[in-house]
Amino acid sequence: MTERRETDRKARRKAPVRKPAPAPTDWSEGERIAKYLARCGVASRREIESLISEGAVAVNGRKLDTPAFKVTGRERITVNGETVRPPERTRLWRYHKPAGLVTTNSDPEGRATVFQELPKSLPRTVTIGRLDLTTEGLLLLTNDGELARKLELPDTGLTRTYRARAHGRVTPEALKALKDGMTVDGETFGAITAELERELGANSWLRVSLREGRKREVRRALEAVGLMVNRLIRVSYGPFELGKLQPGAVEEVPESDWRARLGMEIEGRTERKPATRRRPQRKKR
Numbered sequence: 289m290t291e292r293r294e295t296d297r298k299a300r301r302k303a304p305v306r307k308p309a310p311a312p313t314d315w316s317e318g319e320r321i322a323k324y325l326a327r328c329g330v331a332s333r334r335e336i337e338s339l340i341s342e343g344a345v346a347v348n349g350r351k352l353d354t355p356a357f358k359v360t361g362r363e364r365i366t367v368n369g370e371t372v373r374p375p376e377r378t379r380l381w382r383y384h385k386p387a388g389l390v391t392t393n394s395d396p397e398g399r400a401t402v403f404q405e406l407p408k409s410l411p412r413t414v415t416i417g418r419l420d421l422t423t424e425g426l427l428l429l430t431n432d433g434e435l436a437r438k439l440e441l442p443d444t445g446l447t448r449t450y451r452a453r454a455h456g457r458v459t460p461e462a463l464k465a466l467k468d469g470m471t472v473d474g475e476t477f478g479a480i481t482a483e484l485e486r487e488l489g490a491n492s493w494l495r496v497s498l499r500e501g502r503k504r505e506v507r508r509a510l511e512a513v514g515l516m517v518n519r520l521i522r523v524s525y526g527p528f529e530l531g532k533l534q535p536g537a538v539e540e541v542p543e544s545d546w547r548a549r550l551g552m553e554i555e556g557r558t559e560r561k562p563a564t565r566r567r568p569q570r571k572k573r
Contacts, residue, residue: 318358325372329414329431337355375431378435379540382428383426384426384538414433414436416430423521442501447499448498450522451493451494451523452515454518458494463484465512466482472508475502479498480498481498528549
């Protein structure tokens with residue numbers, strides 16, 4: 289009896305151990321990691337996907353190698369070793385960006401960034417759109433990357449308005465060309481509304497409005513009609529205005545105020561609704 293038991297034990301040891309099949313990913317709960325971190329104000333979805341590819345994002349100590357991962361918020365998530373706090377209530381700020389600052393978290397050329405100049409008391413924020421190095425004026429900030437994404441989309445229809453000082457003569461033909469839209473260096477710009485405010489020697493002040501926020505769009509469009517911009521100030525973004533906000537100053541917009549201004553239709557307009565499947569009708573016997 290004793291020998292038989294020992295033989296059975298040895299046989300069990302030699303038998304190959306089958307590893308259990310990995311459990312399928314449960315997509316019924318939570319949201320995609322990039323969307324969740326964007327709501328936390330870490331960065332935009334695209335920037336977070338880049339961080340994941342660089343191995344900078346970890347969930348419960350495990351580095352992610354794909355953005356196709358869902359979280360519920362109960363996990364311990366780190367970005368570059370720092371623990372990410374759960375998203376707070378959505379907040380919005382107006383910031384008067386001075387000229388000479390880049391609108392990025394860091395600059396490889398060592399130039400000063402807007403985030404280095406912001407008050408240390410501000411939580412982690414992302415910008416809604418960007419302004420060029422030499423462009424000044426209104427820059428919106430938020431701690432919710434999803435809100436930033438919605439307000440940046442052209443489909444949202446928010447008008448960006450600038451005051452531009454340009455060298456050159458403003459003609460009716462130039463204003464019409466801007467309003468009709470144009471193609472510059474192979475890139476098509478939509479309608480740009482420009483109004484002449486006043487002439488000051490060889491320079492002219494114009495009020496320029498557009499619904500897109502492409503890179504250097506105002507400068508490139510005005511240059512295409514013979515106007516060289518030497519100063520550019522954004523005075524409004526959608527319903528939010530620069531007003532008398534001083535350069536470098538930051539002011540929070542009350543939640544009830546920005547929600548009322550944007551309206552619920554703006555907040556939900558860019559969200560795609562899942563297609564509803566119709567049940568096939570049963571044939572009557």
